């Protein structure tokens with residue numbers, strides 16, 4: 637049986653391996669990646685699908701600004717393990733993520749993806765005509781879904797990163813923890 641739950645810290649390695657398998661290195665060159673790097677996903681909107689203790693699907697949503705002062709969510713990446721596709725797991729993750737986003741009070745979701753797939757969840761390019769992403773992408777693949785009617789009615793401008801900055805690891809503390817010593821700090825030059 638497949639269950640959907642929030643992602644935990646211990647899931648990160650399996651999630652990254654799944655994304656490598658689904659998208660390869662090209663995933664780091666996607667325009668959406670420019671909006672995600674160095675940022676944290678939206679609270680409660682990193683989900684995994686689990687079967688027999690293994691991560692078989694992943695979806696995350698990120699705070700972004702669609703033009704000035706209009707915070708919405710960016711959906712992606714969504715990926716299902718190749719051995720588990722066409723079983724409805726991608727759809728289940730999409731529906732759960734959309735429902736949670738709506739419940740949390742978010743107003744709209746944007747993504748870059750295949751209209752033939754995302755259209756079944758209500759996404760369309762009709763609302764993104766005056767929005768654009770950083771980098772190169774196919775305009776027909778910039779899609780949106782309103783969670784509140786009219787949320788993107790007059791949206792225009794660049795979609796830019798929002799949300800919290802991802803904290804950088806404290807290397808001194810990590811090295812100290814590894815060696816069992818107290819953290820040391822570089823002495824300032826006099």
Ligand SMILES: CC(C)(COP(=O)(O)OP(=O)(O)OC[C@H]1O[C@@H](n2cnc3c(N)ncnc32)[C@H](O)[C@@H]1OP(=O)(O)O)[C@@H](O)C(=O)NCCC(=O)NCCS
Pocket residue numbers: 658659714715716717720721722723724725726727728749750752753
């Ligand atoms: C796209 C993806 C998330 C779908 O997951 P899934 O669990 O297989 O999806 P579901 O079982 O809920 O739905 C399967 C349906 O989606 C369709 N589908 C899958 N990928 C599609 C695509 N790129 N374009 C259009 N339809 C697609 C399947 O043909 C199938 O159609 P059917 O219901 O008429 O038989 C999965 O195939 C995946 O991880 N692909 C690799 C990553 C990727 O290409 N992502 C980009 C998608 S735009």
